[in-house]
Amino acid sequence: MESQLDLYGLELLNSINCTGLPPHKLILKVSVLVMLLRNIDQSNCLCNGTRLQVRKLGNYVIECEVLTGNNVGHIALIPRMNMVPINGTVPIRFQRIQFPIIVSFAMTINKSQGQTLSHVGLYLTKPVFTHGQLYVAISRVKSKRGLKVLLMNHVGMSANSTINVLYREVFEKIGF
Template sequence: GLAPYALRIKVGGVYRLMHNLSIDKGLVKNTRCLITSIGVRLICIPLLKQAIDSQQYEEEEDILIPRITFMAVLPSSHYTLVRKQFPLAPAYATTFNSCQGLTLDKVVINLTCPVFSHGQLYTALSRVRHRDHAVLQLNPGDTEITNVTFHKLLI
C-alpha cells in the first residue's frame, strides 16, 4: 500500500514498518518500532533483541530508516503516483492477530463488533500483564461477550 499522505511522526512514537527493509535483522512489514530520533532524511530506531528466557527486550543497535519511494498506479488512468516518504504508519492500535506474542502493560479491547474467530478473545485478553490493566469497550447495554470456540479444534 501507499504511505499516508501526511505522516506526523514524533520521538517516542510507536509506528509499524510498511515495507520489508532487512529480513535478516527482522525489519519486515508490520514490525512495530519506537522512534528515538528524527532527521531530515533518516529516522533512528533501536533494533531490539529478546533477552534469553525472558519477555524483556534489550537495545542492540540503532538502525537508520531512510525515506523510500512508494509508487501506485491510479485506477482507470495511465498515471503513476510516486512519493518519497518514510515507510512508517502509526501503530498505537493493532488487531487481535497482530498482537499475538506481545506482552503489554495496558490494553483497551474494542468489542463493539463481535469476535468472529476461534481464539481471538483469548489472544487479546492474554496479552496484558495484569487483568486490572485491561479495559473492554462494549456496546451500551451489553454485559456479556461471547468467546467463539470451534470444539473440533480442541482435540
C-alpha cells in the same frame, strides 16, 4: 501525451490513502510510537508490523528504538524508500518516496500476532469473528495485570461477556 500528474493533479495524488501506504503528510515527533509497513531487514526483525519509538528525525533516515520482537531495545535506522500502492481501487500506478512507517497508538488483532506487549487493551464493540482472533489478542500480553478488556453490547453499553461467533452455514457446506 499528457502525463498522469497533469491528468489527476498533485492534490488528488497526495490525498490518496491506501492500505500499506503511509499518508502523504506524515507528522512525527521524537518519542512517538510508529509501526513499520514494510519488511526492511527480516534477519534483525524489522518486519511489517514491528513497533518502534522515534529517537531522532532526519530528512532521509529516522532513528528508532525497537519495542517488540527479539531485538527489543536495539536501534534501527529507517530510510526513506519508494512506496508503490498495491490497491485495485486506485486508477493509476504511482509511487511516493517516503518513510515506511505510520503513527501507531493502536493496532488490529491481526497486526498484533507475533508481538509480546506489557500492556494490552482490547476494545470490542462487537463479537470477535473467531475464537482464534480473541486468543491472539489476549495472548499478546505478558501478564494478567497488563490486560484490560472493554466489551460493548448492541446498544453501546459496557458488557461483561461476548459471543464467540459461529457461522453454521460454513460447516454445512463442508459436510459437518
